[in-house]
Amino acid sequence: MWWILVKLAWRNLFRNTRRTFIAGTAIGIGLAALIFVDALWIGMEENMIKIATSSFLGGGQIHQEGFRKTQEIERTINQHHQVMSNLKQEEIVARFTPRTFAFGMITSPAHVIAAALVGVDPVTEKYLSHVDEMITEGTYFEGDNERNIVIGSKMAEVLEVEIGDRVVATVSQAKTGDLAQEMFRVSGIFHFHNHEMNRGMAFMRLGKSQQILGLKDDIHQIAIKFTDVKYGQNKLLPFWRKYSKYGNEAVSWTEILPELETIFEWTNISKVLLGFVFFIIVVFGIINTLFMSLYERMFEFGVLRAVGTRPSRMAQLILFEAGSLGVLSIGIGIILGIITTYICSKTGIDYTGIEVAGVTIQELIYPVMVIDQFIFYPFWVLVFTTITGLYPAWYAARMSPAKAMRRAG
Amino acid sequence: MTSQQVIVTEDLTKTYSANDVPVYALRGINLTIAAGEFTAIVGPSGSGKTTFLNIISGLDQPTEGKVWLSKELISNMNGRQLSDFRRDNIGFIFQAYNLIPVLTVGENIEYIMLLQGIPKIERHQRVVDILEVVGLAGYIDRKPPQLSGGQQQRVAIARAMVSQPTIILADEPTANLDSKTGSELLEMMYQLNKKTGMTFVFSTHDQAVMDRAQRLITLKDGLIDSDNMQE
Numbered sequence: 001m002w003w004i005l006v007k008l009a010w011r012n013l014f015r016n017t018r019r020t021f022i023a024g025t026a027i028g029i030g031l032a033a034l035i036f037v038d039a040l041w042i043g044m045e046e047n048m049i050k051i052a053t054s055s056f057l058g059g060g061q062i063h064q065e066g067f068r069k070t071q072e073i074e075r076t077i078n079q080h081h082q083v084m085s086n087l088k089q090e091e092i093v094a095r096f097t098p099r100t101f102a103f104g105m106i107t108s109p110a111h112v113i114a115a116a117l118v119g120v121d122p123v124t125e126k127y128l129s130h131v132d133e134m135i136t137e138g139t140y141f142e143g144d145n146e147r148n149i150v151i152g153s154k155m156a157e158v159l160e161v162e163i164g165d166r167v168v169a170t171v172s173q174a175k176t177g178d179l180a181q182e183m184f185r186v187s188g189i190f191h192f193h194n195h196e197m198n199r200g201m202a203f204m205r206l207g208k209s210q211q212i213l214g215l216k217d218d219i220h221q222i223a224i225k226f227t228d229v230k231y232g233q234n235k236l237l238p239f240w241r242k243y244s245k246y247g248n249e250a251v252s253w254t255e256i257l258p259e260l261e262t263i264f265e266w267t268n269i270s271k272v273l274l275g276f277v278f279f280i281i282v283v284f285g286i287i288n289t290l291f292m293s294l295y296e297r298m299f300e301f302g303v304l305r306a307v308g309t310r311p312s313r314m315a316q317l318i319l320f321e322a323g324s325l326g327v328l329s330i331g332i333g334i335i336l337g338i339i340t341t342y343i344c345s346k347t348g349i350d351y352t353g354i355e356v357a358g359v360t361i362q363e364l365i366y367p368v369m370v371i372d373q374f375i376f377y378p379f380w381v382l383v384f385t386t387i388t389g390l391y392p393a394w395y396a397a398r399m400s401p402a403k404a405m406r407r408a409g
Numbered sequence: 410m411t412s413q414q415v416i417v418t419e420d421l422t423k424t425y426s427a428n429d430v431p432v433y434a435l436r437g438i439n440l441t442i443a444a445g446e447f448t449a450i451v452g453p454s455g456s457g458k459t460t461f462l463n464i465i466s467g468l469d470q471p472t473e474g475k476v477w478l479s480k481e482l483i484s485n486m487n488g489r490q491l492s493d494f495r496r497d498n499i500g501f502i503f504q505a506y507n508l509i510p511v512l513t514v515g516e517n518i519e520y521i522m523l524l525q526g527i528p529k530i531e532r533h534q535r536v537v538d539i540l541e542v543v544g545l546a547g548y549i550d551r552k553p554p555q556l557s558g559g560q561q562q563r564v565a566i567a568r569a570m571v572s573q574p575t576i577i578l579a580d581e582p583t584a585n586l587d588s589k590t591g592s593e594l595l596e597m598m599y600q601l602n603k604k605t606g607m608t609f610v611f612s613t614h615d616q617a618v619m620d621r622a623q624r625l626i627t628l629k630d631g632l633i634d635s636d637n638m639q640e
Contacts, residue, residue, distance in 0.1 A: 004516070004519075004520060004523050007512075007516075008509065008511065008512065011511035011512070012511055014511075015510070015511060299505070299507060300507065300509060303501070303503065303507040303509075304509075305468075305492065306466070306468055306495060306501050307495065307496065307501060307520070307521050307524070307568070308492050308493065308495045308496020308497070308521060308524050308525075309492060309496075309524060310488075310489050310492045310493070311488050311489065311492070312489075313524075400468075400469065401468045402463040402468040402469035403469075405468075405503075
């Protein structure tokens with residue numbers, strides 16, 4: 001019996017082809033928009049994570065407990081040789097690099113500027129950050145001159161220095177707190193799409209930084225690159241607990257840059273809101289279409305009831321019509337969604353230069369299609385269209401056959 | 410109620426409210442129709458013909474009074490019981506044919522048998538047979554819009570009769586047809602009445618139907634004005 005109702009519902013849908021296609025296309029466009037926005041956000045998230053983690057941060061970091069909060073020079077990583085030895089054994093760790101980190105002053109003959117002075121191992125640092133790729137003038141620690149320093153473009157502008165000019169770095173030494181000064185020669189100038197880094201960061205060789213900070217061979221930070229960026233997002237990864245010992249803490253980038261994760265959480269909320277608005281449109285679209293169709297065929301409904309169709313069957317018929325409209329809309333939506341998302345995933349969307357949560361988008365955003373988009377959203381469209389059909393179905397079920405035929409007549 | 414009586418009404422009253430003004434469509438109809446009768450209910454517009462037909466078929470509820478159909482008191486049934494009762498006992502023929510345009514002729518006729526749960530093979534055989542009876546063999550896969558008015562009404566008659574109901578209620582069945590086609594269909598229904606013994610009750614303005622009717626009941630202002638058996 002249900003089969004004839006399905007057949008009837010599907011055929012009824014095409015009695016007014018234009019209206020059905022207008023309603024179906026409207027819902028389909030909404031579905032395609034949801035699929036596209038989801039794909040765009042995945043692309044944007046991947047892009048932002050890549051920028052945030054590969055520019056300098058890494059997928060995770062290890063410090064002594066409290067260092068991130070206090071930035072005290074004395075808080076170096078405990079048993080760092082053991083930690084680095086263990087990291088070499090980790091399958092999920094692709095690369096890691098040690099760093100020192102201190103705040104100090106850099107002085108040129110013209111000016112003085114506060115700076116974050118980062119001691120790096122140029123060889124391993126290349127795998128963790130893009131500083132070497134962002135050099136716009138000079139070179140990135142070529143040769144073995146310990147007095148080379150690489151500074152940001154804005155810092156160079158403020159200090160009024162060029163490649164080869166001398167600057168003096170002043171830092172407070174560990175334990176004693178004595179001020180130490182050292183002369184450096186500007187060997188490279190970098191430019192990130194990040195104003196803070198360009199103005200406030202300077203890189204020197206690890207050995208030299210350890211020396212002027214009085215750290216012997218101690219380090220403040222180990223930046224880690226994972227074999228898969230997803231590890232860095234996983235707060236429950238056993239890795240973090242494993243390396244949070246000896247008084248050290250291992251943290252993912254999501255803890256170092258929580259504002260970015262907050263943005264992603266808000267993204268999910270905005271997707272839900274977008275979906276909600278869309279489904280409200282679906283509700284009105286479906287109700288409107290079904291009721292127009294229902295009023296047009298009032299006599300027919302009266303006849304169906306007259307010949308013995310039970311009220312529940314009438315409700316089923318309307319629900320099948322709503323479901324059929326949903327299926328049609330999903331078909332249209334998926335086709336439109338695939339076409340638009342595919343085209344944009346090939347051409348990319350240009351958001352370069354836009355800064356989100358301190359991360360400047362540097363590359364084209366490529367929407368990413370995943371199978372979930374074509375299951376999750378269509379499923380909910382079908383559920384919503386069918387649920388929306390409940391009211392017209394209830395109306396049709398309650399309809400008195402005599403009144404239906406009288407009204408139509 | 411005897412076994413020969415298929416329709417019995419007792420003090421049947423129906424009142425509508427139009428802008429808070431009561432309109433008395435039926436004012437206490439007492440009527441008995443026997444099995445196999447070929448009865449026409451006539452009267453001017455607003456006399457209560459359609460209301461009477463709707464109530465005796467269970468499409469509408471009386472304000473007061475009782476209706477028995479095939480010995481069942483239908484005026485107390487709920488919606489679902491009435492649906493099942495109509496499905497098994499009453500065939501309808503409407504003025505405007507009222508076939509489902511998206512279903513084929515065969516599917517239109519088959520629909521009621523689907524409701525009755527009749528097996529597929531039997532359904533098909535009955536459809537073929539009834540189309541033969543109404544002179545539309547070979548039209549099984551046509552859609553109603555592809556048929557003439559007369560042909561559509563033949564399909565409507567087939568649909569009404571295929572479930573082998575006790576009573577056929579026909580509301581102005583010839584009103585939308587030319588006189589020749591109307592006469593042909595009337596003759597066909599008359600012969601089916603004679604052959605099957607089904608009770609036919611018409612609501613009509615058509616003189617040809619009145620002339621053919623075995624019994625002529627005239628309604629006026631919601632009351633029976635006359636009730637005559639004809640030769």
